Amino acid sequence: MEILETGIDTRDSLISVRLDSIKRIIVFASGKGGVGKSTLSAHTSYILSKNYTTGILDLDLHGPSIPLILGLNQYMVKESQEGIIPPEKNGLKIMSLEIFMRGRGSPLRGNSKYDIIKELFSITNFGQLDYLVVDMPPGTGDEFLAALEIFGNKGEMIFITAPSIVSWQVTRRAIEIARGKIKESGVIINMGKSETIHEECKKLRIKCLGNIDYYPYVIDGSIENLEKTEYLKKLNDILMNSSIIH
Amino acid sequence: MHEWSLANGIVRTVLQEKEKNGASAIKIVEISVGEISQIDIETLRYALENIARGTPLENSEIRIDMERTELKCRTCGHIWNFEESKKYLEPVGEEGDNALHYLPESVSIFVKCPVCHGQDIEILGGSGVRVKKIIMEVED
Numbered sequence: 176m177e178i179l180e181t182g183i184d185t186r187d188s189l190i191s192v193r194l195d196s197i198k199r200i201i202v203f204a205s206g207k208g209g210v211g212k213s214t215l216s217a218h219t220s221y222i223l224s225k226n227y228t229t230g231i232l233d234l235d236l237h238g239p240s241i242p243l244i245l246g247l248n249q250y251m252v253k254e255s256q257e258g259i260i261p262p263e264k265n266g267l268k269i270m271s272l273e274i275f276m277r278g279r280g281s282p283l284r285g286n287s288k289y290d291i292i293k294e295l296f297s298i299t300n301f302g303q304l305d306y307l308v309v310d311m312p313p314g315t316g317d318e319f320l321a322a323l324e325i326f327g328n329k330g331e332m333i334f335i336t337a338p339s340i341v342s343w344q345v346t347r348r349a350i351e352i353a354r355g356k357i358k359e360s361g362v363i364i365n366m367g368k369s370e371t372i373h374e375e376c377k378k379l380r381i382k383c384l385g386n387i388d389y390y391p392y393v394i395d396g397s398i399e400n401l402e403k404t405e406y407l408k409k410l411n412d413i414l415m416n417s418s419i420i421h
Numbered sequence: 422m423h424e425w426s427l428a429n430g431i432v433r434t435v436l437q438e439k440e441k442n443g444a445s446a447i448k449i450v451e452i453s454v455g456e457i458s459q460i461d462i463e464t465l466r467y468a469l470e471n472i473a474r475g476t477p478l479e480n481s482e483i484r485i486d487m488e489r490t491e492l493k494c495r496t497c498g499h500i501w502n503f504e505e506s507k508k509y510l511e512p513v514g515e516e517g518d519n520a521l522h523y524l525p526e527s528v529s530i531f532v533k534c535p536v537c538h539g540q541d542i543e544i545l546g547g548s549g550v551r552v553k554k555i556i557m558e559v560e561d
Contacts, residue, residue, distance in 0.1 A: 188433035275520035290526035
């Protein structure tokens, strides 16, 4: 007879079930804030959802904005025996802490953030997905490290930078921290162009996937208005050329 | 219904431990459930019995303990029980109850310290679902 004093976290086994039911996980990250991670990840999930079964997981616990960007107007979750079923917008499955906190502030410290990320992913029954897009907050702290731990073996990371050297210098640090812990898809320069950052990507041996010009009307909660814009076409081209869509 | 999803996680966890330890049978499983999750113990037990059917857990004794949730305000140091918050604090309304059922660690979003109304709150104990102890038969 053997007694095992475990204290085992039962979420871990559910997380492996969730990972097994997703074909590709694309994580949008950057060390820097305000570079357009949430906008690009939301719109990437929108593009993917036209032809693939897609979900998006918003891990920006302090400033969750994915439901707003995607114009989600009903936040009800349904329960199933395999977990809660996230709300959908035109077939795109959306999970965010905002679905629960609804405009409240989130005064959370490190361990709580790590636990909430594990809880949020383990309780969500996205079902079988071709793609899960993950939106990260700025920085390389708890959320970033939790994402590397949970998605490192299966996911791939796209790093977003604004065209300034200040933005790049912070993003570069995130790339270096993530290196070897998750597959690198490459860097997108958002809201402008920068030859310097192209060169810096070469030095760092990371692919520069392209740049997207500043487009002032991308976040107004009506994503359908973006159809036929140069912005969405450019993002689509980057996803096609980088083999995110194949 | 969330209890079924939790039960799935528990059964998978215990079966993984059985494999890992090369056990031939599982005699007793002790589970602790944090009060803050507001889990219905009877529903959880029913779900466990159903999911365990046809697995090596089918005839195991399953013990479930509800663990009281103690909260501490990091601002003023006050310590209190979660149940106390439910009595008189407005923020723990239906939305809060719902969220804490799924995401117990989000307590500081919904609950305020009864003394200073601060929201820098720590859970001292009684959060989430844990497999506390597994007693299994291991052949020498």
